[in-house]
Amino acid sequence: MERLEMYHGSISKSRAEELLAKAGQDGSFLIRDSESVPDTYCICVLYDQCVLTYRLFQVEGNLWKAETAPGVKERLFRNVNNLITAFQHPDQGMAMPLLYPVTVDQYHNYHQSHPHQQQRNRKPKPSAQKHIDC
Numbered sequence: 585m586e587r588l589e590m591y592h593g594s595i596s597k598s599r600a601e602e603l604l605a606k607a608g609q610d611g612s613f614l615i616r617d618s619e620s621v622p623d624t625y626c627i628c629v630l631y632d633q634c635v636l637t638y639r640l641f642q643v644e645g646n647l648w649k650a651e652t653a654p655g656v657k658e659r660l661f662r663n664v665n666n667l668i669t670a671f672q673h674p675d676q677g678m679a680m681p682l683l684y685p686v687t688v689d690q691y692h693n694y695h696q697s698h699p700h701q702q703q704r705n706r707k708p709k710p711s712a713q714k715h716i717d718c
Contacts, residue, residue: 585625585642585664590685591615597628597637603686604630611683615640615664627671631680638678640664652677 585591592600594617604612610631618624618639625640627650639651647660648667656677661667671682 588615588664588668589687589689590668591625592686592688593617597626597635600626600628600637601635604628604635605633607684607686609684611680612686613682613684614686627678627682629678629680629682636679640667650678653679 590613592603592614595603597616597619600614600616603614607630611629613627613629616626616628618626621639623642627638627640628635629638630636640648641650642648644660647662648664649658649660650667650671652658659670661670668682668685670676671678674681
């Protein structure tokens with residue numbers, strides 16, 4: 585995958601939920617490695633105080649696709665950035681458009697200015713609803 589500011593690597597789904605809850609805006613999203621499927625990524629998006637998770641895969645000679653709602657035609661993209669651009673619009677197969685990237689820099693800046701917050705929040709808050717187990 586190309587370098588993307590919203591790609592957080594191998595953070596857990598509960599950590600992704602915490603970051604998105606702190607962002608607090610519907611349409612906030614990030615990308616992380618899947619915990620359950622090798623060589624697969626997850627797009628996590630905040631919608632109505634829940635985090636919905638969609639799998640993101642590389643297929644057919646370096647093309648990318650995202651899991652979408654049933655009945656939505658599969659679309660292939662040359663890179664993840666193009667995929668994100670397409671899913672910034674409503675009615676593309678995700679419950680909420682990808683509007684506000686939660687970047688790795690935002691995460692680092694938050695913890696540098698709130699060093700004790702990380703320790704207090706070690707236990708994840710009650711789990712939000714998931715779209716899929718990723």
